[in-house]
Amino acid sequence: MTATTTTLTITRPDDWHLHLRDGEQLKDTVRDASRYLGRALVMPNLLPPATTTDLALAYYDRIVAVRPEGSRFEPLMSLYLTDKTDPQEIRTAKATGKIVACKLYPAGATTNSDSGVTDVKNIYPVLEVMQETGTLLLVHGEVTDPSIDIFDREKVFLDTVLPDVVRDFPGLKIVLEHITTEHAVNFVEQAGDNVAATITAHHLLFNRNHMLVGGIRPHFYCLPILKRNTHQQALVRAATSGSKKFFMGTDSAPHFQHRKEAACGCAGAYTSHAAVELYAEAFEEAGALDKLEAFTSHNGPDFYGLPRNADTITLVKESWTVDATLPLGGDQLVPIRAGETIDWMVK
Numbered sequence: 058m059t060a061t062t063t064t065l066t067i068t069r070p071d072d073w074h075l076h077l078r079d080g081e082q083l084k085d086t087v088r089d090a091s092r093y094l095g096r097a098l099v100m101p102n103l104l105p106p107a108t109t110t111d112l113a114l115a116y117y118d119r120i121v122a123v124r125p126e127g128s129r130f131e132p133l134m135s136l137y138l139t140d141k142t143d144p145q146e147i148r149t150a151k152a153t154g155k156i157v158a159c160k161l162y163p164a165g166a167t168t169n170s171d172s173g174v175t176d177v178k179n180i181y182p183v184l185e186v187m188q189e190t191g192t193l194l195l196v197h198g199e200v201t202d203p204s205i206d207i208f209d210r211e212k213v214f215l216d217t218v219l220p221d222v223v224r225d226f227p228g229l230k231i232v233l234e235h236i237t238t239e240h241a242v243n244f245v246e247q248a249g250d251n252v253a254a255t256i257t258a259h260h261l262l263f264n265r266n267h268m269l270v271g272g273i274r275p276h277f278y279c280l281p282i283l284k285r286n287t288h289q290q291a292l293v294r295a296a297t298s299g300s301k302k303f304f305m306g307t308d309s310a311p312h313f314q315h316r317k318e319a320a321c322g323c324a325g326a327y328t329s330h331a332a333v334e335l336y337a338e339a340f341e342e343a344g345a346l347d348k349l350e351a352f353t354s355h356n357g358p359d360f361y362g363l364p365r366n367a368d369t370i371t372l373v374k375e376s377w378t379v380d381a382t383l384p385l386g387g388d389q390l391v392p393i394r395a396g397e398t399i400d401w402m403v404k
């Protein structure tokens with residue numbers, strides 16, 4: 058890293074949790090993602106979900122086909138686990154070199170998770186092969202029991218579901234995705250080197266007051282839901298601590314404006330237009346800009362066992378205004394910070 062107060066040059070970042078969607082939306086999401094990311098771990102929660110090697114590879118081809126001219130942005134693919142996933146499918150997937158992880162969505166936990174896993178014991182034979190082949194397990198860590206308060210669903214998952222998996226598969230690399238609580242920070246810190254976590258920019262910058270005070274603001278509604286500010290502070294501490302266990306995963310999740318500004322609005326926040334720029338704000342606010350590069354560009358590839366990107370990007374401290382809406386597949390979305398300013402810009 059080289060830095061002055063107004064510029065910051067860092068190794069090219071990767072996004073380890075990104076929703077690119079499909080079809081008409083793909084050219085818009087890929088355009089934003091390929092501005093400066095080296096790689097992105099692409100989430101498989103499509104309709105229908107990317108449950109097999111063939112589906113994931115066909116999705117890879119559709120992404121690569123809409124990359125802007127000259128872009129070297131590289132999608133890393135994941136398989137969507139179901140109760141019926143065939144353990145042999147993991148060997149086929151791993152052998153492609155393009156599929157590096159499988160995603161555990163507890164059935165019903167989040168957007169397009171209806172085909173997810175109903176009991177983690179159902180995928181134990183699959184986890185066995187993942188452990189053996191070095192395929193990462195990415196986890197949406199929330200229970201779905203309707204009697205559990207939505208603000209407690211991550212904590213209860215960490216108390217009741219994940220400890221068994223960690224104990225029974227000591228050689229399995231696990232990423233707890235988009236963590237939102239101090240409990241999750243503690244869980245990851247206390248676990249072995251095979252357990253890490255992604256943290257989104259919006260969970261570092263916002264808490265539930267931003268979503269609920271002065272009116273209900275649907276563009277801050279995502280899952281796991283924003284928590285109280287003490288949890289936000291714990292996430293900032295973790296991200297800026299210098300620990301290798303925490304890294305960038307934006308969970309940028311586009312939804313049409315009319316699907317979010319609705320009586321039953323979709324979960325997901327869009328940050329792909331300004332991912333590293335928003336993280337830079339959060340790290341600067343914490344007085345930890347010197348820790349940004351490890352978080353955005355080193356810890357992720359190191360944990361995945363992949364090389365770090367060889368080139369750099371430069372951020373400048375320069376304020377710019379985010380458009381009120383951005384195009385999405387012939388319709389539009391409302392990004393985080395719509396119509397407001399962001400302090401950092403990537404040159």
Ligand SMILES: NC(=O)N[C@@H](CC(=O)O)C(=O)O
Pocket residue numbers: 076102167168169197278279280281308310311324325326
């Ligand atoms: N985070 C979200 O609120 N939504 C994501 C799904 C997910 O990552 O859980 C989406 O696909 O829209």
Ligand SMILES: [Zn+2]
Pocket residue numbers: 167197234235280281
């Ligand atoms: Zn999720």
Ligand SMILES: [Zn+2]
Pocket residue numbers: 074076100308309310
């Ligand atoms: Zn996500």
